Amino acid sequence: MKTFFDYINTNSFLATIIGIIVGWLLNFLTTKYFRKEDKKEKIKELNRKEKQEQFENKPELYIGEIKGHSNVDIEVFIGTFETKYDENKNYEIIYSKNIKNKKNHDYKDIVVKNIGKSDINCLDIISTNKRSIILTDYNALDTLVDNQSVWYSFCYDRKIRVDDEIRIRIYFEKGKQPYMLFSSTLAFLFEDQNHNNWEQPFFYEEEKLYPPHSISYKEYRQMVTTDDVYDCFEQPWLW
Numbered sequence: 001m002k003t004f005f006d007y008i009n010t011n012s013f014l015a016t017i018i019g020i021i022v023g024w025l026l027n028f029l030t031t032k033y034f035r036k037e038d039k040k041e042k043i044k045e046l047n048r049k050e051k052q053e054q055f056e057n058k059p060e061l062y063i064g065e066i067k068g069h070s071n072v073d074i075e076v077f078i079g080t081f082e083t084k085y086d087e088n089k090n091y092e093i094i095y096s097k098n099i100k101n102k103k104n105h106d107y108k109d110i111v112v113k114n115i116g117k118s119d120i121n122c123l124d125i126i127s128t129n130k131r132s133i134i135l136t137d138y139n140a141l142d143t144l145v146d147n148q149s150v151w152y153s154f155c156y157d158r159k160i161r162v163d164d165e166i167r168i169r170i171y172f173e174k175g176k177q178p179y180m181l182f183s184s185t186l187a188f189l190f191e192d193q194n195h196n197n198w199e200q201p202f203f204y205e206e207e208k209l210y211p212p213h214s215i216s217y218k219e220y221r222q223m224v225t226t227d228d229v230y231d232c233f234e235q236p237w238l239w
Helices: 002-010 012-056 138-146 217-224 229-234
Strands: 061-064 074-080 082-085 091-094 105-114 120-127 133-137 153-156 165-173 186-192 197-203 213-215
Touching (some): 012 213, 074 120, 074 138, 074 153, 120 133, 120 217, 133 138, 133 153, 153 217, 186 217, 197 217
Parallel strands (some): 074 165
Antiparallel strands (some): 061 105, 074 133, 082 091, 105 165, 120 153, 120 186, 197 213
16 A cells, blocks of 8 residues: 555656546535535425415414304314223213203304415314313214214314304303313314415313414324224323
């Protein structure tokens, strides 16, 4: 190896050629590295701008005034249940004895308006507490209770255009209006016209809405289904 370097040192032309090659290689690698980093930064900036644009053009629900005798678009029931276990750790969903008695039901009407900048393709109302609070289509309550099953969402699959209003009637047992102390009891989930997904916390008992925030499709899907719930009933430590 020493002989090789001695040969280079004594051959100025060869040394120049090797110097040129090494310099070119270092310059090539350096340029490639910085181009790659620059491309990453441009992609990050494009993603940031895209998310900012999505946020600025998002739909947003606002609680409006109830005027006249407009039709009710959505009727849901919100109620509580208990999970009881026997000595073999088998569980049972327990509802109150009067939960199906419609004469024992009260309700709250709420009008929401899309004040955002894009249409809503579909809307879901969900219970945020799958451990003890159900939300279901009012007409499906009896079936749900009879089958000792649970459900947590209602899908309104009609488009809600900008400035459109819908009227929601929320039923519950008299004197048993479920609510959460430190977080929203319900939430609106919706997909906008550009297929972005949003969540908007809904404090129905206070008629209050928090601003919407972006969520993934996976998060959306998880919140509207019971896929993981029955596993949690069987293995309560999963909660």
